[in-house]
Amino acid sequence: MGALAHNKSLRLRQSRSLLLGTGLVRPSSSMHNPSASAARTFTLSDFDFDLPPELIAQHPATERSASRLLVGTGKVPVDRIFRDLPTLMQPGDLMVFNDTRVMNARLFGEKTTGGKLELLIERVLGGNQVAAHMRVSKKPEVGATVRLVSTPGSDDHVSATLLGRWPDEQGPLFRFVLSNDAGDDPLAIMTRHGHVPLPPYITHSDSAEDAQRYQTVFAKHIGAVAAPTAALHFDEALLAAIDARGVQRAHVTLHVGAGTFQPVKTENLAEHQMHSEWFEVPVATQQAIADCRARGGRVVAVGTTSVRALESWAASVKTNGPRAHGRCATDELTPFVVDASTMPFSGDTRIFITPGFEFKLVDVLITNFHLPKSSLMMLVSAFAGHDHVMALYAHAIAEKYRFFSYGDSMLLIPQQFKKHLNPNNPLGHECMAR
8 A cells, every 4th residue: 555656547447243244235236226237246347447646645635724625516527625615504404523633653763673664553452552553574472562763852662562463363453562761541642652553645754744634623432543534624614614604513423444445355245355444433423314304304424434434333323214314204203212311322333335235324424535345435326326426527537636535525415316416406406404
């Protein structure tokens, strides 16, 4: 992945563990396209396309909300500026943001032999232990301690001791104990001595600009290795305009892992092993969604990480009723029940969303442009339709949109409603006009 920017072209074509596993994978289903004459089986190659490397954004836009927004809710793509977003929303809508905060998760070190080492902390485990990716020419022995590089000018001695693999003896990550002279916990050590974990396709070393801009303005709960990038476009002025429009706001937390950058490698999507990410849907957000449904509003997911959290929760809720974006005035709806006994819902999710997946909560999606053959490319295609998404990507490339984490974004609705276009509704779905 680190060499992506150097290629001449990029081939893009209530804590519980019920969501772990492959039960939510539907890679070989027919698309939600009423005109489809036969079921279509998707393979990895269907999510590949060519991207000129100069379109990979290496730095953020000068202003967060000055980035571009490709409105893909109708049959013809429309080029807008992100700060236009409030005009595309309706009073009573609910925007759901991911309020995770990115850790300074990258640490550099040196073995006793002099060999260089790099750690990317994926999770803080407790007891000063962390689970990390390790990049090194030769893996140190279990029990070995490596010296980590401290902040320039600091006389703090920082080290990491290897305990073994994680989450088990065959696990993909490594378990370390972090320590320093002050006896700080791992988060404090990372804050003082770590680096911003920029994605592998960003080629420069992290800077003060990245420390500010690779973080949302509302980041709260620390624990992510990557930013929820669709939310990077929001600044305080835009949030105020959204509030003034009568749009409600709520938050989930999903700690984005490094696996978000990894391409799917199996041509048969059913063979893919999805990475795990921790998430939480607070009671206040559950209530906000219940209220939104009651008033006939739409749930607008800001980013694919919000989608993953919401749909993971919805998959474990038995009374969530019909699909929110499938409702018209005559539809019956089983309401959510949120009362004094309701608890925050949290856990690990490996939800893998591919074409054929039935979305239960999300009505509208705001998302950046994603990596080739990535699980997020599949998620977006499942939501808005594979052919439609590929056409939007082709338009974005032709119009020189900026791609990936620091790039531009799209506004999408579910594919099955594009045939119900209403010119008086900015999002084009007549059943959504209230």
